[in-house]
Amino acid sequence: MSDRYGTDYPEDEPIIGGGYAPPAPPPLTPPGQPQYAGTGAGYEDDGEDALESYEDDEYDEDDYEDDEDSYGYYDEYEDSAPARQPMFYVFVALAALVGGIVVFLLFSLVNNGNGGSPSGGGDTKFAVSIDSPPKDKRVEIGKMEEVIVQASATEAITRFELFVGDKLTDTVTVSETPADNKYRAVMKFTLTARGNYDLMVRVTASSGATKESSKVRVIAIEPVGERPQTIKGKVVADTTLRSGPSETYPESGTLKAGTEVTILGKNKSVDWLLIDSAQGQRWAKRTAIDPLDSLELVPVRDVTPTPAPTQEATSTSIPSPSASASTSPTANPNAPDFVPTNAVLIEGGAKLRVTVQNVSTNAYNGPLVIGVSGDIASSELAIDAKLAGNGGTATVDFEVAPPITTTGKKAVVSVDPKNAVKEAREDNNGATFVLLPPEESPVIVIQTPTVQPSAISITVQNTGGALAATTVTVRVKLGSSVTLEEKSIALAKNQSATFTVARPQGTGEATAEVVINGQVVASAQFTISP
Numbered sequence: 087m088s089d090r091y092g093t094d095y096p097e098d099e100p101i102i103g104g105g106y107a108p109p110a111p112p113p114l115t116p117p118g119q120p121q122y123a124g125t126g127a128g129y130e131d132d133g134e135d136a137l138e139s140y141e142d143d144e145y146d147e148d149d150y151e152d153d154e155d156s157y158g159y160y161d162e163y164e165d166s167a168p169a170r171q172p173m174f175y176v177f178v179a180l181a182a183l184v185g186g187i188v189v190f191l192l193f194s195l196v197n198n199g200n201g202g203s204p205s206g207g208g209d210t211k212f213a214v215s216i217d218s219p220p221k222d223k224r225v226e227i228g229k230m231e232e233v234i235v236q237a238s239a240t241e242a243i244t245r246f247e248l249f250v251g252d253k254l255t256d257t258v259t260v261s262e263t264p265a266d267n268k269y270r271a272v273m274k275f276t277l278t279a280r281g282n283y284d285l286m287v288r289v290t291a292s293s294g295a296t297k298e299s300s301k302v303r304v305i306a307i308e309p310v311g312e313r314p315q316t317i318k319g320k321v322v323a324d325t326t327l328r329s330g331p332s333e334t335y336p337e338s339g340t341l342k343a344g345t346e347v348t349i350l351g352k353n354k355s356v357d358w359l360l361i362d363s364a365q366g367q368r369w370a371k372r373t374a375i376d377p378l379d380s381l382e383l384v385p386v387r388d389v390t391p392t393p394a395p396t397q398e399a400t401s402t403s404i405p406s407p408s409a410s411a412s413t414s415p416t417a418n419p420n421a422p423d424f425v426p427t428n429a430v431l432i433e434g435g436a437k438l439r440v441t442v443q444n445v446s447t448n449a450y451n452g453p454l455v456i457g458v459s460g461d462i463a464s465s466e467l468a469i470d471a472k473l474a475g476n477g478g479t480a481t482v483d484f485e486v487a488p489p490i491t492t493t494g495k496k497a498v499v500s501v502d503p504k505n506a507v508k509e510a511r512e513d514n515n516g517a518t519f520v521l522l523p524p525e526e527s528p529v530i531v532i533q534t535p536t537v538q539p540s541a542i543s544i545t546v547q548n549t550g551g552a553l554a555a556t557t558v559t560v561r562v563k564l565g566s567s568v569t570l571e572e573k574s575i576a577l578a579k580n581q582s583a584t585f586t587v588a589r590p591q592g593t594g595e596a597t598a599e600v601v602i603n604g605q606v607v608a609s610a611q612f613t614i615s616p
Contacts, residue, residue: 211240212297214289218583220576223555224305224380225277232573233273234583235287235299236545245290248273250283264536270543270584277306307383317379319361321345323493325374325520327365331358333517334425339365341374343493349377351387355603357428360387373430373522422450422473423510426499426517429458431524435489438462438521440499441481444473446510457503458484460518461495466503479605495521526551528577530600532610535562537589542569544598545584546608548577559601560585564614567591589614 214237225231233248233256242263248256256273264270269289277283284301291297321341328335331353341347341363350367351360357372359381423446432439438458444450454471458464462484471480501515509515529550536543544560554576561570567590575583590596593614600608 209240210291210293210295210297212289212291212295213238214287214297214299216285216287216299216302217581218575218577219285219302219304220578220581221302222305223576224307224382226382227277227280227306230274230276231304233275233285233287234270234575235273236268236270236582236584237287237289237297237299238267238269239289239291239295239297241295242292243269243289244292246271246273247288247290248275249286249288250275250277262538264543266534266536268545270545272584272586277304280306282306307380316362317349317377317381317383319347319349319359319375319377321347321370321374322376323374323520323522325370326518327361327363327368327370329368331360331369332425333427334514335369338368339363341370347375349375349381349384351384352381354386356381359384371520373428374520421508421510422446422448422475423514424450424454424473424501424507425514426456426501426519427479429497429499429517429519429521430527431486431490431521432483432527433524435491435524436486438484438486438497439481439527440484440497441479442471442473442501444475444478447475448510449473449475449478450507452507454480454507455502455504456482457500458497459500460498461521462486462490462497474604477604479603481605489524490521491523493521493523497521526579528553530602530608532598532600532608533582535598535610535612537612537614540589542587542589542598542614543584544587545582546577546600547582548579550579552579553577556602558583560587561599561601562587562590562596563599564590564592564594564596 214235216233216235218234219225219231235246235248237243237246242260244260246258246260246269247254255275258271258273260269260271271287273287275285283304283306285304286301287299289297289299321343323343325341326337327339327341329338347370348362349359350362352358352372353360353369358369359372359375359377360367361370361375422444425443425445426440427443428439428441430439431437440456440458442454442456450471450473452471453468454473455466455468457466463486465484467482467484469480469482472478473480497519499517499519502509503515505512527550528548530553531547531549533545533547542562544562546558546560555574556576557572557574559570559572561568569588569590571585571587573585577583587598593616596612596614598610598612599606
């Protein structure tokens with residue numbers, strides 16, 4: 087055998103890339119049996135029979151492979167198989183290298199995409215979040231709204247940018263690094279048309295690296311104005327209807343849990359709702375009604391005062407009547423007036439928190455007894471009350487054993503049950519409350535205030551249950567000097583909001599306080615240095 091260059095090769099030497107001749111057929115008799123040899127009639131007959139039998143039988147490849155060890159054909163073939171070409175291994179190495187590069191590029195693309203990771207300055211680590219407004223807050227068209235955001239980074243942050251959709255609406259430039267490395271900014275926006283809008287804040291570091299916050303959706307609605315608006319609601323617990331937004335007004339029917347109602351209005355503090363009932367327009371406690379839309383859509387409704395009955399003149403033949411006891415107490419113009427305004431279950435129903443309000447213009451400081459009864463064990467607690475005039479409040483907690491976790495229970499609250507304190511009115515000291523299943527109450531804490539040359543930055547955080555939109559006041563006291571900022575915020579659990587309070591005159595130990603509904607819910611001491 088020779089190649090195209092004329093080189094001769096031995097007949098039994100394999101050519102690389104060439105084929106192999108098929109192996110010789112197996113002997114006519116199985117291994118170990120004597121082969122036929124020589125001549126003779128017996129040989130010819132037996133040989134012809136065997137040959138015919140062999141030709142008639144189909145070639146069984148499986149049987150042949152089973153006997154490969156006996157005949158050794160496959161062993162010789164495997165021993166003489168050609169080696170793989172070197173280019174095969176080069177190709178495999180190149181494929182592995184290209185695959186690794188593709189995986190690396192895809193990983194880099196994901197990390198630098200729209201997933202909130204920083205772009206530029208890849209070593210910079212960020213944290214940025216929008217603390218207010220909460221998700222799905224309804225904002226009025228044409229009304230300026232605030233966005234409260236805080237961020238931190240492993241390098242200085244120089245700029246905050248607020249985007250409404252894909253439009254840049256406000257920018258705040260940062261010139262100083264906070265001592266706690268928590269940058270805070272208050273940004274503003276105004277919506278001009280109804281619809282849903284996504285808010286997003288982008289922060290930029292000194293190296294040019296950026297980070298985007300998660301998006302927060304807000305819903306733009308038309309301003310309520312003077313137009314009457316109504317929304318639907320559902321009664322979540324049996325409740326008593328009254329002719330006005332207070333427990334002091336007469337009862338005017340009841341509502342059963344599960345009843346659907348139309349909400350016509352609300353009082354200024356949004357703790358009473360005016361509803362359209364079978365008895366007409368009546369007031370129900372806000373905690374008993376689950377609105378099916380935002381209460382911002384319904385207007386504030388004032389109660390039309392009921393005219394006081396005029397006393398008809400009566401003639402008497404007695405020229406000088408003697409003094410007689412009056413059937414109702416005479417109002418004392420300098421006395422307080424206590425009214426129980428709320429009773430809610432807290433701590434999983436293990437406590438009942440009662441709120442008492444002073445509706446008189448006169449302040450009261452002194453001992454005050456509050457009692458509860460009804461579906462909880464009767465008990466009384468005496469407190470050292472400090473109730474300012476015009477709505478000053480105080481709260482007291484009663485132990486409830488066993489805890490109340492179901493609806494339909496009632497609590498009867500009485501203030502000053504023995505009339506130990508002379509009040510402007512003595513007939514409004516009791517009220518009955520339908521208790522709702524306990525909910526986690528908001529818990530407000532103050533983070534360390536940051537003192538700046540002309541202002542003090544105070545961040546308040548809610549570590550408890552959700553705080554509905556309400557007016558919150560943060561004030562700073564230094565001696566007789568008091569400065570404050572007041573705004574309406576809503577805080578979900580673990581959300582925070584930042585207040586910027588003017589720095590009071592002087593230096594020394596100061597107190598920061600958070601006030602909600604006239605009550606101090608959190609305070610912190612800090613030092614104002616020269």
